[in-house]
Amino acid sequence: MSKTTVSRRGVLKTGAVAGAGLAAPKLLLADGHAYTNAPTGSTVTLGFNVPQTGPYADEGNDELLAQQLAVEHLNGEGDGGCLNTFTSKALQGNGILGKKVEFVTGDTQTKSDAARASAKSMIEKDGAVMINGGSSSGVAVAVQGLCQEAGVIFMAGLTHANDTTGKDRKANGFRHFFNAYMSGAALAPVLAAEMGTERRAYHLTADYNWGWTQEESIVASTEAMGWETVNTVKTPLASTDFSSYIAPVLNSGADVLVLNHYGGNMVNSLTNAIQFGLLDKVVNNKDFKIVVPLYSELMAAGAGENIKGVLGSMNWNWQLQDAGTKAFVKSFGEKYGRPPSNSAQTCYAQVLLYADACERAGTFNPCGVVEALEGYEFDGLGNGKTLYRADDHQCFKDVLVVRGAQNPTNAYDTLEIVEVTPVEQVTYTPDHPMFAGGDLGTCNPGA
Amino acid sequence: MDAILLQTLNGLDKGSAYALIALGLTLIFGTLGVVNFAHGALFMIGAFCAVTLQRVLSLSYETIDETQKDFLGNPLKVKTPYVESWFGPDVGGAIIEWSVPLALLFAIPIMIGVGFAMERGLIKHFYKRPHADQILVTFGLAIVLQEVVKYFFGANPIQTPPPDALNGVANVGIIFGMDIVYPVWRLVYFLFSLLIIGAVFAFLQFTTFGMVVRAGMADRETVGLLGINIDRRFTIMFGIAAAVAGLAGVMYGPINAPNYHMGMDFLVLSFVVVVVGGMGSLPGAVLAGFLLGILESYASTTWATTTIPGINQIIIYLVAIVVLLTRPRGLMGRKGVMED
Numbered sequence: 001m002s003k004t005t006v007s008r009r010g011v012l013k014t015g016a017v018a019g020a021g022l023a024a025p026k027l028l029l030a031d032g033h034a035y036t037n038a039p040t041g042s043t044v045t046l047g048f049n050v051p052q053t054g055p056y057a058d059e060g061n062d063e064l065l066a067q068q069l070a071v072e073h074l075n076g077e078g079d080g081g082c083l084n085t086f087t088s089k090a091l092q093g094n095g096i097l098g099k100k101v102e103f104v105t106g107d108t109q110t111k112s113d114a115a116r117a118s119a120k121s122m123i124e125k126d127g128a129v130m131i132n133g134g135s136s137s138g139v140a141v142a143v144q145g146l147c148q149e150a151g152v153i154f155m156a157g158l159t160h161a162n163d164t165t166g167k168d169r170k171a172n173g174f175r176h177f178f179n180a181y182m183s184g185a186a187l188a189p190v191l192a193a194e195m196g197t198e199r200r201a202y203h204l205t206a207d208y209n210w211g212w213t214q215e216e217s218i219v220a221s222t223e224a225m226g227w228e229t230v231n232t233v234k235t236p237l238a239s240t241d242f243s244s245y246i247a248p249v250l251n252s253g254a255d256v257l258v259l260n261h262y263g264g265n266m267v268n269s270l271t272n273a274i275q276f277g278l279l280d281k282v283v284n285n286k287d288f289k290i291v292v293p294l295y296s297e298l299m300a301a302g303a304g305e306n307i308k309g310v311l312g313s314m315n316w317n318w319q320l321q322d323a324g325t326k327a328f329v330k331s332f333g334e335k336y337g338r339p340p341s342n343s344a345q346t347c348y349a350q351v352l353l354y355a356d357a358c359e360r361a362g363t364f365n366p367c368g369v370v371e372a373l374e375g376y377e378f379d380g381l382g383n384g385k386t387l388y389r390a391d392d393h394q395c396f397k398d399v400l401v402v403r404g405a406q407n408p409t410n411a412y413d414t415l416e417i418v419e420v421t422p423v424e425q426v427t428y429t430p431d432h433p434m435f436a437g438g439d440l441g442t443c444n445p446g447a
Numbered sequence: 448m449d450a451i452l453l454q455t456l457n458g459l460d461k462g463s464a465y466a467l468i469a470l471g472l473t474l475i476f477g478t479l480g481v482v483n484f485a486h487g488a489l490f491m492i493g494a495f496c497a498v499t500l501q502r503v504l505s506l507s508y509e510t511i512d513e514t515q516k517d518f519l520g521n522p523l524k525v526k527t528p529y530v531e532s533w534f535g536p537d538v539g540g541a542i543i544e545w546s547v548p549l550a551l552l553f554a555i556p557i558m559i560g561v562g563f564a565m566e567r568g569l570i571k572h573f574y575k576r577p578h579a580d581q582i583l584v585t586f587g588l589a590i591v592l593q594e595v596v597k598y599f600f601g602a603n604p605i606q607t608p609p610p611d612a613l614n615g616v617a618n619v620g621i622i623f624g625m626d627i628v629y630p631v632w633r634l635v636y637f638l639f640s641l642l643i644i645g646a647v648f649a650f651l652q653f654t655t656f657g658m659v660v661r662a663g664m665a666d667r668e669t670v671g672l673l674g675i676n677i678d679r680r681f682t683i684m685f686g687i688a689a690a691v692a693g694l695a696g697v698m699y700g701p702i703n704a705p706n707y708h709m710g711m712d713f714l715v716l717s718f719v720v721v722v723v724g725g726m727g728s729l730p731g732a733v734l735a736g737f738l739l740g741i742l743e744s745y746a747s748t749t750w751a752t753t754t755i756p757g758i759n760q761i762i763i764y765l766v767a768i769v770v771l772l773t774r775p776r777g778l779m780g781r782k783g784v785m786e787d
Binding site: 056 | 457458460464519523597602603604605606608628629630632633704706709712713744747748749752753756757759
């Protein structure tokens with residue numbers, strides 16, 4: 001009669017090994033190196049992680065439409081869009097490295113934990129080699145960290161906080177969207193030209209990471225040109241009625257109100273400011289002005305007539321006249337019947353850039369992709385010449401200063417381009433104090 | 448001085464919304480004993496009644512204007528609302544412009560209907576269940592309703608501007624020889640809330656129906672023993688409470704653009720208002736609504752936020768803690784309500 005002895009330690013060891021084996025995403029040897037989710041069949045899977053529910057669901061939906069369009073173009077369907085204007089000719093419309101592109105989607109809900117969970121699911125269960133999308137800096141930082149740990153590439157969607165490519169930068173993460181510092185650098189000269197250099201600014205700032213970095217950036221750039229900052233007031237993210245924050249502005253001696261708000265916060269705070277007649281006031285012998293440093297088309301539509309004449313900045317706008325923009329707007333407009341938003345353009349460009357990097361690197365290995373993207377200069381995707389800087393994985397390109405259209409002729413004509421700020425004016429050094437404290441580390445292939 | 452007056456006005460205005468929602472919540476709790484977490488959703492549905500009417504009135508036909516181009520370079524499709532073609536641009540334009548006040552008429556039957564459906568279809572099955580069950584089911588219902596609205600209207604806020612005649616600002620400081628401007632529509636909202644609150648109190652105080660309802664709130668069983676169908680009256684009160692929340696939502700649209708989540712934004716605050724005012728107390732709900740609105744407004748002044756950073760974010764909850772520690776039944780709470 002045999003006796004089987006089972007020790008507690010033995011069970012734990014066996015369990016740990018079995019658990020690790022089951023939990024880990026598949027690591028296969030491909031291209032001579034092991035990396036996470038190496039595609040072995042005739043397809044490759046991309047993960048599109050966008051807000052499909054929650055306050056930014058419309059923005060997420062626009063991102064998803066653009067990502068689907070990008071997949072069509074990569075697979076040789078449709079009119080090819082920006083594949084015809086992209087300076088790199090590596091993409092041939094036959095998928096990526098000959099593999100047909102497929103995609104899975106996740107819902108970030110604009111919550112960091114939900115976004116991480118959906119990205120994790122796409123990586124571990126669906127075998128996604130790249131995660132793209134999102135509409136919040138908190139989400140971007142959280143998902144970027146996850147992708148770094150998991151060994152896949154993260155091509156960020158809409159994220160504007162300096163920290164994404166500052167203190168929270170990661171080797172596996174890349175940001176095509178501009179940032180708060182760039183907004184300040186682009187806006188300041190236009191503000192000086194239109195409003196003068198002797199202004200007193202009052203800031204209302206959404207009380208979370210993005211709001212703080214934007215306030216810091218705009219205060220720095222406006223004070224550098226001579227403006228005085230009267231007050232900076234943090235407003236809870238959950239605020240809906242900003243009237244009690246607007247009323248003190250009337251008695252503060254400020255002649256400019258800067259709204260460091262986004263989404264519903266911005267729509268409500270701007271609406272409230274207009275209700276209180278701020279734009280009809282004269283303070284310090286100057287016409288009172290409002291500035292919204294970060295605009296989006298969907299916010300502009302939500303704010304309606306209230307944005308008329310209000311200055312802000314954008315990453316990209318469908319009214320640009322470069323070849324890449326025209327090609328993308330034509331593809332998107334003919335397919336969906338309306339112009340794309342700048343978050344849609346960001347996601348579209350990011351998907352093509354990832355695919356192009358794989359083609360140029362000849363591999364899906366994240367380290368090969370990172371090498372192909374670092375220091376990469378290109379054109380033809382909108383915004384003119386663009387550089388993915390190796391030091392921090394931040395894109396550097398022209399930035400737009402826009403104004404709420406005074407006399408819109410149709411539903412999409414909500415913003416007009418005031419200036420295309422050249423990239424040189426918004427470029428900063430990698431060790432700039434606003435971006436300090438971060439370390440890219442090394443790329444993680446997941447092996 | 449002008450800053451204090453401005454913040455007081457602003458607090459009264461904020462308090463109007465809190466008081467109207469809390470009034471409906473208290474009505475439902477006081478009559479049916481239900482903790483209705485879907486009440487914020489009724490406020491949101493009211494706001495979307497205004498959005499719907501605005502869209503119905505703006506229904507348009509398209510004509511092609513060859514002289515203008517759209518974003519793809521095709522001839523522009525110009526939309527003309529039917530009401531403008533039927534009644535002329537001036538009258539038709541005015542009808543669309545006054546869509547929010549007109550929506551009050553549109554919203555009353557709809558909100559009463561929604562209230563009846565909600566009470567008869569779902570909530571009545573939970574009368575004898577614990578409050579935790581009621582909270583769960585009504586909270587779930589609120590989520591379902593907001594997702595339905597999001598499905599049809601999207602997640603982006605939708606502007607419902609006030610009529611031009613009630614837009615802009617009024618100098619309210621002229622009485623005191625000061626220059627204090629305040630949005631006209633917010634003054635309208637404040638007066639409207641006083642009117643609705645007054646109407647609800649008058650209805651309960653001066654009508655036979657109201658007297659029976661008040662008696663039922665005090666002692667449901669005894670009123671039932673008198674042969675009065677108190678349940679039917681309480682169902683009607685649910686409909687009235689839904690209409691109050693809905694009308695508050697309709698008129699709130701021009702203050703902040705309606706979005707599917709606006710009910711949830713108000714829900715927690717309104718419950719704090721009800722608790723501070725005293726569970727089941729209608730005057731308490733109104734008093735606490737205005738009081739917390741004013742305190743929140745004062746706490747957002749530059750002086751307050753620089754003296755105690757963050758006070759604007761916690762003041763309401765701070766007051767709630769102090770009130771509950773010193774007066775556990777709230778400011779005007781009655782003995783025996785929500786007490787075992």
